[in-house]
Amino acid sequence: MPEITYLEAIRQALWQEMKRDERVFLLGEDIGRYGGAFGLTHGMLDEFGEERVLETPISEATIVATAIGAALLGMRPVAELMFMDFVLLSLDQLANQAAKMHFMFGGRATVPMVVRMPGGSGSGAASQHSQSLESVLMQFPGLIVVNPSTPYDAKGLMLSAIRNPNPVCFVEHKVLYKTKGEVPEGDYTIPIGVAEIKRPGRDITVVANNVMVMKTLNVAEKLSKEGIEVEVIDPRTLLPLDTEAILKSVARTGRLLVVHEACQTGGWAGEVIASVVGSPVFDYIDAPVRRLAGKDIPIPYNRGLEKSAIPQEADIEQEIRALVEGRI
Amino acid sequence: MSKGQEKDIGSREQFEERVKQLGLSDDTLIGVYRTMCTVRHFEYMADKLYAAGKVHGTMHLSAGQEAVAAGISMAVCPDDYLINHHRGHGHFIAKGADINLMMAEFLGKDTGYNHGRGGSMHIADFQSNNLGANGIVGGGIPQAVGVGLALKMQKRKEICVCIFGDGAANEGVFHEAMNMVALWKLPVLYVCENNKYGMSMDVERASAKLPLAQRADAYGIPWACVDGNDVVEVYDAMKTAVEHIRSGNGPYFVEAITYRYFGHSKSDRNLYRPKEEIEDWKQNRDPIMRFTKHLLQSEILDEGQAQEIDAQAEQVIVKAVEFAEASPEPDVSTLMEYVYA
Numbered sequence: 001m002p003e004i005t006y007l008e009a010i011r012q013a014l015w016q017e018m019k020r021d022e023r024v025f026l027l028g029e030d031i032g033r034y035g036g037a038f039g040l041t042h043g044m045l046d047e048f049g050e051e052r053v054l055e056t057p058i059s060e061a062t063i064v065a066t067a068i069g070a071a072l073l074g075m076r077p078v079a080e081l082m083f084m085d086f087v088l089l090s091l092d093q094l095a096n097q098a099a100k101m102h103f104m105f106g107g108r109a110t111v112p113m114v115v116r117m118p119g120g121s122g123s124g125a126a127s128q129h130s131q132s133l134e135s136v137l138m139q140f141p142g143l144i145v146v147n148p149s150t151p152y153d154a155k156g157l158m159l160s161a162i163r164n165p166n167p168v169c170f171v172e173h174k175v176l177y178k179t180k181g182e183v184p185e186g187d188y189t190i191p192i193g194v195a196e197i198k199r200p201g202r203d204i205t206v207v208a209n210n211v212m213v214m215k216t217l218n219v220a221e222k223l224s225k226e227g228i229e230v231e232v233i234d235p236r237t238l239l240p241l242d243t244e245a246i247l248k249s250v251a252r253t254g255r256l257l258v259v260h261e262a263c264q265t266g267g268w269a270g271e272v273i274a275s276v277v278g279s280p281v282f283d284y285i286d287a288p289v290r291r292l293a294g295k296d297i298p299i300p301y302n303r304g305l306e307k308s309a310i311p312q313e314a315d316i317e318q319e320i321r322a323l324v325e326g327r328i
Numbered sequence: 329m330s331k332g333q334e335k336d337i338g339s340r341e342q343f344e345e346r347v348k349q350l351g352l353s354d355d356t357l358i359g360v361y362r363t364m365c366t367v368r369h370f371e372y373m374a375d376k377l378y379a380a381g382k383v384h385g386t387m388h389l390s391a392g393q394e395a396v397a398a399g400i401s402m403a404v405c406p407d408d409y410l411i412n413h414h415r416g417h418g419h420f421i422a423k424g425a426d427i428n429l430m431m432a433e434f435l436g437k438d439t440g441y442n443h444g445r446g447g448s449m450h451i452a453d454f455q456s457n458n459l460g461a462n463g464i465v466g467g468g469i470p471q472a473v474g475v476g477l478a479l480k481m482q483k484r485k486e487i488c489v490c491i492f493g494d495g496a497a498n499e500g501v502f503h504e505a506m507n508m509v510a511l512w513k514l515p516v517l518y519v520c521e522n523n524k525y526g527m528s529m530d531v532e533r534a535s536a537k538l539p540l541a542q543r544a545d546a547y548g549i550p551w552a553c554v555d556g557n558d559v560v561e562v563y564d565a566m567k568t569a570v571e572h573i574r575s576g577n578g579p580y581f582v583e584a585i586t587y588r589y590f591g592h593s594k595s596d597r598n599l600y601r602p603k604e605e606i607e608d609w610k611q612n613r614d615p616i617m618r619f620t621k622h623l624l625q626s627e628i629l630d631e632g633q634a635q636e637i638d639a640q641a642e643q644v645i646v647k648a649v650e651f652a653e654a655s656p657e658p659d660v661s662t663l664m665e666y667v668y669a
Contacts, residue, residue, distance in 0.1 A: 001412070011573065023483070051481065054477075054507065057504070057507060057508060057511070059507070061470060061500070061501045062473055062501055062505050062508055063505035064472075065469075065470030065473060065474060065501065066470065066473045066477055067469075067474060068471050068474055069472060069474020069476070069477065069478065069488075070475070070478040070481075071474070071476075072459055072474070073474075073478035073482070074472075074478070074482075075475070075478045075481065075482075082551055092467060092468065092470075092501075093467070097462075097464070097467055097471065103449065103480050103665050103666040103667060104445055104448065104450050105441075105445070105446060105452045105454070105460055106440070106441065106442035106443050106444075106445050107443070107665065108442070108452065108454045109452065109460070125489060142668075143669060144668070145669075166668050166669065170612055193669075196651055201390070217522075239669050240668075240669045243470075278363060
């Protein structure tokens with residue numbers, strides 16, 4: 001199976017789906033001649049032309065609204081927001097409009113659209129270009145929030161997202177763009193709302209998303225050599241969240257740690273923990289349930305400060321050891 | 329404010345020459361009269377139902393603004409798309425919505441257009457290309473860009489009519505959307521229904537330069553500003569606009585100056601405008617009164633016929649209330665329907 005990057009996997013999904021379904025089109029800032037701020041849509045303008053790779057003015061609210069209007073008429077728009085931070089400029093259209101339409105109109109409207117948005121820190125982009133806002137987006141019933149951590153998942157989830165009849169926020173991570181993995185060349189989908197056990201283990205369940213999956217897997221590999229077996233679960237979709245898969249895992253391991261880059265306060269780790277603590281699985285738990293999240297601060301510019309603002313592998317390792325060894 | 333003078337409706341000859349030029353038949357004119365009467369009765373009935381404690385939520389009534397909705401509907405085709413604002417009852421009725429289903433939705437019933445999930449502010453009928461009213465001021469304006477874009481991509485002949493109020497013209501998305509719709513020459517008719525107040529805020533206190541329609545100049549969009557209480561004048565402008573758009577020339581902007589009789593919503597005590605002003609519009613510039621005078625003067629209808637049509641329109645509303653009141657509430661067990669995430 002060919003190895004390609006996370007960025008190439010998303011491009012491949014878009015490319016193949018545009019070939020397969022003429023209703024699919026892209027819109028966003030600098031996605032044409034420039035090829036996208038991160039180069040994700042490179043080459044697509046030449047292949048599909050200006051009508052299907054639609055370069056827009058810097059008007060994030062209307063980019064999303066345009067996707068909504070076109071989706072209502074049966075098109076399958078995929079909008080790009082250059083940085084996830086800019087979703088806040090279009091939040092009325094996403095949260096008050098797209099998310100509500102199917103329900104508010106009594107099931108008579110569907111809004112099949114995808115909004116791509118790269119989030120996360122690690123690129124020195126500072127406070128307004130580094131946020132992880134996925135927990136914010138989970139507060140709007142009607143918005144599907146997808147958050148792949150591997151090239152394989154990115155392609156399969158993108159194909160599912162475009163084919164889904166409802167609005168999907170497709171949250172990417174800038175640091176993952178260059179990571180590589182095996183990706184089938186053909187067509188395949190990964191179901192929305194289904195978590196995956198990225199590594200099985202008996203001692204502790206760690207639920208992590210996007211870049212934290214990679215970090216946790218590295219830690220798990222290291223700890224395995226010492227006989228600590230970590231089960232790593234990637235929800236892949238944050239809304240709807242596959243709580244069942246998490247509960248099953250925790251029932252086996254008896255321990256839970258949730259790791260995310262998003263700020264701790266109001267972050268989705270709290271949601272996972274609440275669903276575990278409030279369930280019969282709580283009886284199987286041998287240690288405090290913990291979360292390790294981004295600090296409640298804006299992301300700073302300086303490299304050292306930036307790293308310290310979010311969980312690093314050493315932090316994850318320390319937490320796991322403390323929980324497994326019963327020191328907390 | 330002093331009591332104004334009755335608006336001069338012009339001579340019989342002027343009116344007849346005008347409708348002849350516009351190609352409007354007597355049947356069309358009578359149909360428009362019926363539509364306006366229906367809207368008026370719907371709104372007064374809504375107010376009555378609210379006063380009787382039968383309405384759970386809020387409502388935004390368009391009595392006084394009937395000529396705008398009716399004038400638009402005369403100029404567009406039934407398949408054209410509609411995106412409108414929270415004060416939308418009149419637009420739906422003029423577009424041919426099922427009044428029973430509207431009234432049922434207004435009363436929150438399961439038989440309503442949205443199965444009781446939307447209420448007055450969110451009525452939509454996707455089968456007739458009515459994409460729904462919007463509770464966020466200006467929220468629909470940028471969505472019309474997407475509808476226009478899809479129509480262009482799908483090489484279709486329909487257009488999108490997007491109606492918003494004077495208040496919405498001061499939202500940021502107004503400018504984003506005007507720019508993009510013009511840039512891409514999309515088949516969108518923007519109608520600014522200027523009823524003089526954004527809730528309590530007078531348009532003259534809220535907008536740096538009037539008329540609002542001249543903002544279209546900044547984007548190279550042709551525009552007109554018309555008397556929104558003269559249904560023939562509204563139609564005339566809409567006809568020009570629709571022809572322009574359907575010929576592939578891109579968007580058009582029409583501002584229609586009108587006035588609402590009721591408050592902004594149910595809680596409004598009208599503290600921000602003098603009673604005399606409201607009375608002046610009601611007594612001297614009412615769109616239905618003015619149009620009725622024309623129809624009588626030109627002997628298109630006589631008094632008896634006009635009253636009969638009005639009574640029939642009232643009956644349609646009475647029947648709709650009967651339908652709605654006899655309809656079941658949505659079952660609480662269906663709460664989670666239409667939820668996917």
